[in-house]
Amino acid sequence: MTNTPQAPIGSGFHAKSTAMEAIEGIDLTGKTAIVTGGYSGIGTETVRALASAGAEVIVPARRPEAAHEELEHLPGSIGVAEMDLADIGSVRAFADSFLATGKPLHLLINNAGVMACPEARVGPGWERQFGTNHMGHFALANALLPALKKADGARVIALSSTAHIRGDVLWDDPHFRETPYDKWRAYAQSKSANALFARQADQLWQGDGIRVFAVHPGGIFTPLQRHLPEEEIVAMGWKNADGTIPEQVRARFKTPEQGASTTVWAATSPQLDGMGGVYCENGDIARAATPDSPPWEDAREWIQDDAKAARLWEMSEEMLAEIA
Secondary structure (H helix, E strand, C coil): CCCCCCCCCCHHHHCCCCCHHHHHCCCCCEEEEEHHHHCCCHHHHHHHHHHHHCCCCEEECCHHHHHHHHHHCCEEEEEEECCCCCCHHHHHHHHHHHHHHCCCCEEEEEEECCCCCCCECCCCEHHHHHHHHHHHHHHHHHHHHHHHHCCCCEEEEEEHHHHHHHCCCCCCCCCCCCCCCCCHHHHHHHHHHHHHHHHHHHHHHHHHHCEEEEEEEECCCHHHHHCCCHHHHHHCCCCCCCCCCCHHHHHEECCCCCCCHHCCCCCCCCCHHCCCCCCCECCCEEEEEECCCCCCCCCHHHHHCCCHHHHHEEEEEHHHCCCC
């Protein structure tokens, strides 16, 4: 099947567009969406936008009480269910519960994630960021595939990041069993994996009318930074020593409402009909990187590699097979 070119289409949206602007004129009445991590940061704004357009939105949450508290004041049809992406048994139980309803699933937004955390293991010894950000969502999407096939033109969105630029998947040691752990390298490979998942899922599922996109939401101050000490945020230049935000960072970073816009656009825009498998940012399909690309934009070559996307899929299936 022909891949969609990794090049902007002139959507009319931009880095500072908001989720509500991206959803304007879209009617999701009668459609069902699942948004992981939909009770914090850009996830909440994604839920708000989808529900405002008439979708029934389900938020699987590791902390259901916190999710209820965050979402109970939002208008629309929004439900919460228990699920922990780091626990494949929990993921499968949630998916089975949804499949039992018999509903088609029109939108799956793989939004949740963990970033730059201390070294930890989940499942059968998987590195936590790879295990949660990639493997949990890989298991979820595959378990929900029957419901996605029931929908007329389902879309799946995998939240990636500009952090993919820091590096490809560590193909021979993705769980840092031999390689010294580096929290940013681990985050980078999980975000490259999210983009490669989108590429291969789109190849495998487009024959069933399912299209898949990877999305970089942009730089945003959200609870995703909870594992970063304040002094590290200052050292990275994201904040001044007095806690204020430098003007150049303020100009480049987004609000949560702006950060959710590319997700909402990729999930709902008719501009993307017949397309898929590409990495999006700033309300459009991202450019393919060149030697002149800035260090925080554009899709690097390894997330556009079909052979790597197929290799990751096979490797992920083998990892899931470890868990009965």
